[in-house]
Amino acid sequence: MSKKLILHDLSPEDAENLLPKESEIYSLYPAKPPVRHCVGCFGCWLKTPGRCVINDRGSDFSALMLQHDEIIVISRFVFGGLSPDIKAVFDRSIGFILPFFRILNGEMHHVKRYQKSPDLCYILYGIDINDTEKETARKLIAANALNFGSENSQISFHTSPREIREVLA
Amino acid sequence: MKIAMINGSPKVKDSASGVILNALKERIGEAAECVLYSTAKEDKQEFMQAVSESEAIVFAFPLFVDGIPSHLLRLLDEVQQNIVDAAPKAMIYAVVNNGFYEGRQNILALEMMRNFCIRSGLEWGQGIGVGAGGMTNAAPVGKGPLKKLGLALDMLSANILSGKDAEDYFFEPGFPRFLYKAAVHMGWKTQAKKNGLKPKQLYGDQ
Numbered sequence: 001m002s003k004k005l006i007l008h009d010l011s012p013e014d015a016e017n018l019l020p021k022e023s024e025i026y027s028l029y030p031a032k033p034p035v036r037h038c039v040g041c042f043g044c045w046l047k048t049p050g051r052c053v054i055n056d057r058g059s060d061f062s063a064l065m066l067q068h069d070e071i072i073v074i075s076r077f078v079f080g081g082l083s084p085d086i087k088a089v090f091d092r093s094i095g096f097i098l099p100f101f102r103i104l105n106g107e108m109h110h111v112k113r114y115q116k117s118p119d120l121c122y123i124l125y126g127i128d129i130n131d132t133e134k135e136t137a138r139k140l141i142a143a144n145a146l147n148f149g150s151e152n153s154q155i156s157f158h159t160s161p162r163e164i165r166e167v168l169a
Numbered sequence: 170m171k172i173a174m175i176n177g178s179p180k181v182k183d184s185a186s187g188v189i190l191n192a193l194k195e196r197i198g199e200a201a202e203c204v205l206y207s208t209a210k211e212d213k214q215e216f217m218q219a220v221s222e223s224e225a226i227v228f229a230f231p232l233f234v235d236g237i238p239s240h241l242l243r244l245l246d247e248v249q250q251n252i253v254d255a256a257p258k259a260m261i262y263a264v265v266n267n268g269f270y271e272g273r274q275n276i277l278a279l280e281m282m283r284n285f286c287i288r289s290g291l292e293w294g295q296g297i298g299v300g301a302g303g304m305t306n307a308a309p310v311g312k313g314p315l316k317k318l319g320l321a322l323d324m325l326s327a328n329i330l331s332g333k334d335a336e337d338y339f340f341e342p343g344f345p346r347f348l349y350k351a352a353v354h355m356g357w358k359t360q361a362k363k364n365g366l367k368p369k370q371l372y373g374d375q
Contacts, residue, residue: 037240038233039179046360049373079284081236081277084243090234098372099357101269101350108269108346113372132287136280143235143277 005029005064005118008074009085010161018164019074029064031075031085035092044095050113052092061089062096065148070119074164077126077157080136096148109147117149123167125158170201172329173223173256175216177230177241181209185266185305186229192310192319193227193264196326208241213248221255225262225294225329228282231302232267235277242281249289260294260332261286262325266302268353270346272339273298279337295328297321298339301349303356307342314344 035058043053052059076083178184206219265275275298311319
């Protein structure tokens, strides 16, 4: 059975109405209220390898990535990327990969810490999404997948979080 | 002319973005008034004072997970309309540095900065992608491995002062990639030892 972790920035009301309930398949990780932001200390690489040193729930996310087969990110679409609340969680999760470098497709990337990486699925919502921003987001998920070591990724754009229920159905 | 220089690193001190902005400020010299602000302060009011009535705003920040660090992204998201009101004529420039060797890997963060400008109605000036950001302390800017960084900042300061836009520019240090990789790996292991960890433990599980 494939285990899916839903990282979302929905309000508690929207989450209650739109998302599947916690189950053997689905786990939920609300990005609101926001976790503290990464301070660039590299503690997750050099002090407590694999885990962020900041003492709040944001430090749990990288371990959750390992425990799931797919990360479904439901995010408000901001400047062609993820929302600040979602981004704060990802910035705190680079302990999922190693500080060391490898060359992949002719470019420098990080070495994976674990053999397995979850697939990525981005469900982005916002009004007046333009094609330029969509193009940025498509390249972003490809780059995130490459850097987290994910084999598969998919992305979709929506005008309202209300469309999410159909996407997840 | 007023130029706001926004350090988008979350670090209070010793950031590559700080080195880059100081070197840019040196190049601007007396030609304009430069106001520096560090986002590590998280003081929205001081940020607005820095950008208010500026003709150019230069953001320098590190690449985090292929994009803009979350604290800077939050600031841009929250104050975009305030920036337009306080500095309607400002041209926006951005210098992004990453830990990878290739400067081009900063391209998505620069695209997001450009998308921010289009969304808010601000004018995009130029983006610079600096590879091997961890080396910005290796020499004085403009010398040795940082020669290209010096040249890039010469070009950027000229563009800012003349209010010009220009193509994005990406570059690597004057230092081979395999040596950069080896030096960074050695640096991680040295720091790990200082933290009481054996190099092997860096590969560990949580």
